[in-house]
Amino acid sequence: MQRFIMKSKDYIMVLCGILIVVGLIAEFVFKVQLISEILLGLASILAVSPILIQGYHSLRVKVISIDVLVSVAVLGALLIRNFEEAAIVSFLFLLGAFLEKRTLKKTRSAVQSLVTLVPERAVVVRDDGKTETVDIDDVSTNDILLVKTGDKVPVDGHVVYGSGALNEASITGESKWVQKSLNDKVYAGTIVENGTIRIQTETVGEDTLFGKIIELVEEAQDSKSAAEKFIDRFSKYYTPFVLLLAVIVGILTRDVALAITILVLGCPGALVIGVPVSNVTGIGNGAKHGVLLKGSEMINDFSKVDTIVFDKTGTLTEGNPTVAYKKIIGENKQSILSYLYSIEHESNHPLAKAILNDIGSQKIVRFDKVDVIKGKGIVAYSGDKKIILGNLSLMHNYDVEINNNNREKINKLIESGQSIVLMAINKELEVMIGIQDQLRHDVKRNLLQLKHQGVKKLIILSGDNQGTVDRVAEQLPIDIALGGMLPEDKAEYIKMLQDKGEKVAFVGDGINDSPSLATANIGIAMGGGTDVAIETSDVVLMHSAMEQLSYAHGLTKKISNNMKQNIIIALGVVLVLLLSLIFAEWMNMTIGMLVHEVSIIVVILNGMRLMRYRNNTKLDSYQVNNKQKAI
Incomplete structure (x- = not known):
């Protein structure tokens, strides 16, 4: 019975409103006091019932809630035969709760609108090239999905075929289109505004970046x-x-x-x-x-x-630096570039990416040992070679010899605002690189x-x-x-x-x-x-x-x-x-x-x-x- 009353609370509110209006008409228009009291008394009993239930549950956990105060007030008004106020107070309380529920629902609309951005179905490309539309719950890691113009990306993954302009506003808040092509990362909830792409699935559902965002926002709101x-x-x-x-x-x-x-x-x-x-x-x-x-x-x-x-890097600056100056000092250029490429290839630092973009692909060298010197650089060992790659402080720590001409050039690069990356082999300076980054817009x-x-x-x-x-x-x-x-x-x-x-x-x-x-x-x-x-x-x-x-x-x-x-x-x-x-x-x-x-x-x-x-x-x-x- 309690469950039925609570489930029907909104209907009870409407019925009570009607009874109150009819009761007041009976009293003030037709001057029939008895009918008015019966209708208003009935409205009071109906309206206070869900309030009483909520107050009872509050008292069970030893909390005197607002529902308890209103319940006592309405019951007291009924005892002194003040049916009009008992009915109106209980009706207004239910009406307030209804309006509160509706307006609070609107305050969560930003998150609810985000949730609707994730499609419930996806187009899977099978091994024979045929496509099949399936529920998103049936998509697995490494599945290939087809996403066309106007479609929403259903998973996190990377592009394996095609290209397109994606709207990533659901992730970044920025509606500017982002061009995606082979191997670029794409996220669930983004929209392909132009183009057709095939995506290899990496994560699905709650494990996607979009899923984590929604979960974090809901937890924060609660x-x-x-x-x-x-x-x-x-x-x-x-x-x-x-x-x-x-x-x-x-x-x-x-x-x-x-x-x-x-x-x-x-x-x-x-x-x-x-x-x-x-x-x-x-x-x-x-x-x-x-x-x-x-x-x-x-x-x-x-x-x-x-x-x-x-x-600084990637925060006040764009985080996409470029090589502005490069000098290979050693004679065996190809060997030096191979060492440089092999070390930087394993790093995700923005300066490493700038160097890789500048020198291009080189032969990979396998190192016997690699030590990361936090905040300074890397020291790698290959046979009898000791390769030191990092900033000027790291060179000093390992007693790398830097002649006056090179030191003067390094100082000029620093004065011009460039970040310095140096590489030495067996304490001999072999590479000098100056890297520039742009301030964010x-x-x-x-x-x-x-x-x-x-x-x-x-x-x-x-x-x-x-x-x-x-x-x-x-x-x-x-x-x-x-x-x-x-x-x-x-x-x-x-x-x-x-x-x-x-x-x-x-x-x-x-x-x-x-x-x-x-x-x-x-x-x-x-x-x-x-x-x-x-x-x-x-x-x-x-x-x-x-x-x-x-x-x-x-x-x-x-x-x-x-x-x-x-x-x-x-x-x-x-x-x-x-x-x-x-x-x-x-x-x-x-x-x-x-x-x-x-x-x-x-x-x-x-x-x-x-x-x-x-x-x-x-x-x-x-x-x-x-x-x-x-x-």
Whole structure:
């Protein structure tokens, strides 16, 4: 019976509304008091039944909820034969719950719209070349799938045939088309806007990047922020206090109607719902624009960040460097290039990729042993050869001889802002390479935006040489720029800032900077869609764009402010209602419940404003073009 009543709660609400309208017509139009009381009494009993069930289940777990207060108030009104107020109060409570459910459903629309982007069926290409449409659950790893223009990619995988332009907005928040061809990675939930491709499946369903994004966003929306936890504790004591206050007032005044009215006016409904709706809506907005806020707890911390620390390569710069200078010193050029290619071929560092793109494919050398020197380079052994590949500091550590001419050239490259990669064989310098990287598009404007939003200090900590770091910092509104920093040095520096009382966010690529991401109050990964970035950080910028950083910071500030607004609205309404009960003769149970339900709708609508948030603050051209660093 309980299950039937709860399942039919919306229908009960509609029926009660009809009974109330007919009952009021019977009383005020036809002056038939008996019929009016019967209809309003029946409406009260029907409407209070689901409320009583919810209140009963709350008491079973030793919680005095809002349902308990309303149940006691309605039953009390029935006892004193105040059928009109009993019916209207219970109906308004059910109506408020219905509207709350509907509007809250809308706040999750960003995530729900993402879920619909994953197709339920896929076209599999069989070994004989024929195609077959199957359920997505029947697709396995290594299956070849056909995706045509207008179709959604159903799995994570790589292109094995064809080419096409894909819309990756579901992953990155950026609707700009990305051209994909042989061996390029593609993700579930993206759309082939033009072209036809065949994909070899790597992961399906919840294991895809898109599946992980949806799971993370849903977990974040369901998590409780510090404000919500406080409100839960507050309600735990506040609601019994209201019940006790009503009992005491009833005993002292012998006015049951007054005691019942206090129960209704003291309901903290808007307070309970106001903060969660801000969190859910804000996190959903972020997901829609390629920003993953991993949990409600970090929102308040991020909004209070006053210092942001940046890695350089792949964060402030594009992360697609190119070789600007190359000199092969040794005589056996082919052998030297083979060693260089073989070592860099095993690395995923952006500088290694730049070198490989420049020298092209070379003969592979098998090494007897390879040692990675963290933050400096690699030492490899092949027979009687000891190959040292890395930065200038690594050359010094292994006593590599560098003559005056080469040292002068290296210094000039550093002064011009180039990253230096050197290779020595048996302590003899054989290769000198200078690599340049470009600043990200509009990075200066977005750093100024962060300053405008209240961030006081912007810092670069880079493993690159100081000259290169200085050249980057000179072009940006950076306060401190430090080069030659190992991963552990960065983490230690962040700890030092925290000891001084600063709230620190660290922005890195999520691969080489895990210690810093973990140490900072907020770890932010320029994700590029990598699993490592998603796992190690508090915030993931899926498009790896600097404008997403200023957007994410502005969004968390808006969410935090929105929570505070909803708390003020909720507490203000309760205070005004209770004061009105003391100083105004017109206040009664029905008006109190109506105001409460309106306040619930107000805080929900206020929270839903976050769905429309855009970071639209305009900085004038003088600010962008003339703001200089202060190191």
